[in-house]
Amino acid sequence: xxxxxxxxxxxxxxxxxxxxxxxxxxxxxxxxxxxxxxxxxxxxxxxxxxxxxxxxxxxxxxxxxxxxxxxxxxxxxxxxxxxxxxxxxxxxxxxxxxxxxxxxxxxxxxxxxxxxxxxxxxxxxxxxxxxxxxxxxxxxxxxxxxxxxxxxxxxxxxxxxxxxxxxxxxxxxxxxxxxxxxxxxxxxxxxxxxxxxxxxxxxxxxxxxxxxxxxxxxxxxxxxxxxxxxxxxxxxxxxxxxxxxxxxxxxxxxxxxxxxxxxxxxxxxxxxxxxxxxxxxxxxxxxxxxxxxxxxxxxxxxxxxxxxxxxxxxxxxxxxxxxxxxxxxxxxxxxxxxxxxxxxxxxxxxxxxxxxxxxxxxxxxxxxxxxxxxxxxxxxxxxxxxxxxxxxxxxxxxxxxxxxxxxxxxxxxxxxxxxxxxxxxxxxxxxxxxxx
Numbered sequence: 001x002x003x004x005x006x007x008x009x010x011x012x013x014x015x016x017x018x019x020x021x022x023x024x025x026x027x028x029x030x031x032x033x034x035x036x037x038x039x040x041x042x043x044x045x046x047x048x049x050x051x052x053x054x055x056x057x058x059x060x061x062x063x064x065x066x067x068x069x070x071x072x073x074x075x076x077x078x079x080x081x082x083x084x085x086x087x088x089x090x091x092x093x094x095x096x097x098x099x100x101x102x103x104x105x106x107x108x109x110x111x112x113x114x115x116x117x118x119x120x121x122x123x124x125x126x127x128x129x130x131x132x133x134x135x136x137x138x139x140x141x142x143x144x145x146x147x148x149x150x151x152x153x154x155x156x157x158x159x160x161x162x163x164x165x166x167x168x169x170x171x172x173x174x175x176x177x178x179x180x181x182x183x184x185x186x187x188x189x190x191x192x193x194x195x196x197x198x199x200x201x202x203x204x205x206x207x208x209x210x211x212x213x214x215x216x217x218x219x220x221x222x223x224x225x226x227x228x229x230x231x232x233x234x235x236x237x238x239x240x241x242x243x244x245x246x247x248x249x250x251x252x253x254x255x256x257x258x259x260x261x262x263x264x265x266x267x268x269x270x271x272x273x274x275x276x277x278x279x280x281x282x283x284x285x286x287x288x289x290x291x292x293x294x295x296x297x298x299x300x301x302x303x304x305x306x307x308x309x310x311x312x313x314x315x316x317x318x319x320x321x322x323x324x325x326x327x328x329x330x331x332x333x334x335x336x337x338x339x340x341x342x343x344x345x346x347x348x349x350x351x352x353x354x355x356x357x358x359x360x361x362x363x364x365x366x367x368x369x370x371x372x373x374x375x376x377x378x379x380x381x382x383x384x385x386x387x388x389x390x391x392x393x394x395x396x397x398x399x400x401x402x403x404x405x406x407x408x409x410x411x412x413x414x415x416x417x418x419x420x421x422x423x424x425x426x427x428x429x430x431x432x433x434x435x436x
Contacts (some may be wrong), residue, residue: 024058067167084250097154104147184242185209191257195335200231235260263336284315322346322365363396374418
C-alpha cells in the first residue's frame with residue numbers, strides 16, 4: 001500500500017528482490033514474511049508491474065533495519081535484591097518479612113550495564129525500565145510496580161521490561177528475586193541484677209534460633225564481649241548485637257538493663273528495740289538506703305530458727321513477746337541475707353507454779369548468757385528478804401525458799417544485766433506468785 005499509493009493493486013503488482021538486477025528483470029521475487037540474510041541492515045529492491053501496459057519499474061528500494069533487542073547486563077542475568085527484615089512494614093513486626101521503601105530502581109544500573117567504559121553499557125537515558133509482578137504484564141507493559149515498593153511476601157519474583165526509547169525494541173526476559181531475610185532470632189532477659197557481693201554476673205543469650213556472631217557494648221558504646229555470654233561487674237545499660245553467619249549479614253540489637261544490688265550491711269546500731277513495754281517493738285533502720293542499695297525485706301525467727309514473722313516489706317515488728325530473736329534482712333534480688341540476734345526483754349507480771357508446765361517458774365524473757373554475760377537477779381519478799389537468786393541460763397525461780405513453798409503474794413526483783421558491749425541495764429519491780 002505504501003509503494004502503490006493511489007494506484008489500483010488489481011492492475012499494479014509489487015514484488016521484492018535482493019538485487020537491482022533481479023528487480024529490473026523480475027527474477028527471484030522474495031516471499032513474505034521474509035527473513036533477512038544481511039545482519040542489521042539489508043536493502044530490498046522493488047519492482048512494480050503494470051498489467052495493462054506490460055511496463056515495469058524496478059529502480060525503487062528501501063532498507064530493512066533490524067535493531068538490537070536491549071541486552072541486560074550483557075549476560076541476561078541479574079543478582080537478587082536482598083534486604084534484612086525490619087519493623088516498618090506490614091503489621092510493624094520485624095519478623096513478618098515485609099519491608100517498606102524497596103528501591104527497585106537501584107537495579108537499573110546493573111540491568112543496563114554498570115560501567116560506561118564497558119561494551120555492555122547502555123545509557124539509562126536511552127531506555128525505559130519497568131518492573132512487573134508477572135510475565136504477562138512485563139510483555140504488555142501493564143501494571144508497572146512503583147518504586148519505592150513494599151513487598152507482600154518474604155520472597156517475590158520481579159519481572160523486568162526494558163524498552164529502547166528510539167527503536168521501541170523491548171526485552172522482557174529478565175527476572176530477579178526480591179528477598180527479605182530474617183533477622184537473628186534470640187532473646188535476653190531485661191532487666192537483670194548484678195550482686196556487688198557476688199561478682200561477676202553472667203548475662204547469657206537465650207534461645208538463639210541459629211548460630212550468630214555477637215558483639216556486646218556497654219552504655220558508652222565500648223565493645224566488651226563477643227561471645228554468647230558476658231560477665232559484668234557493674235550495672236548499666238548494655239546492648240548485644242547478633243549478626244547472621246549465613247551470608248545475609250542481617251543484625252538485630254537488644255538492650256539489657258543491669259541494675260546493681262547488694263547484701264545488706266547490718267550491725268547492732270541498725271536495730272532499735274523497745275521492750276519491757278505494752279508494745280514491744282523491733283525497728284530496723286533503712287532510711288535512705290542505710291543498709292545498702294538493695295531492695296530488702298525483713299523477718300523474725302526464734303533461736304531455733306522458727307519463723308515468728310515471715311518476710312515483710314516493713315522494717316518494723318510490733319507487739320512482740322519477750323524472747324531472743326534473730327532479725328533477718330534479705331535482698332529481694334537474691335544477693336543474700338544477713339541476721340542479728342537481739343533480745344526483747346520482758347519481766348513477767350505473774351507466774352503460777354502448779355506443775356501444769358505453763359508459767360511454772362518466774363524468769364526474765366529475752367535474755368541468755370551469751371547476750372548478757374554478766375547478770376545479777378535477786379527476788380525479795382515484801383519484807384525485803386532475799387528468797388531467790390536466778391541464773392540467766394538457769395531454770396528460773398519456782399516459788400520456793402530453802403525447800404519450802406512460799407505462799408501466793410507479791411514479790412520484788414532487782415536485776416542487773418550487762419551485755420556483751422558492757423552496757424548496763426538495771427531494773428527493779430514486782431510480780432505476783434499465784435497458786436491455783
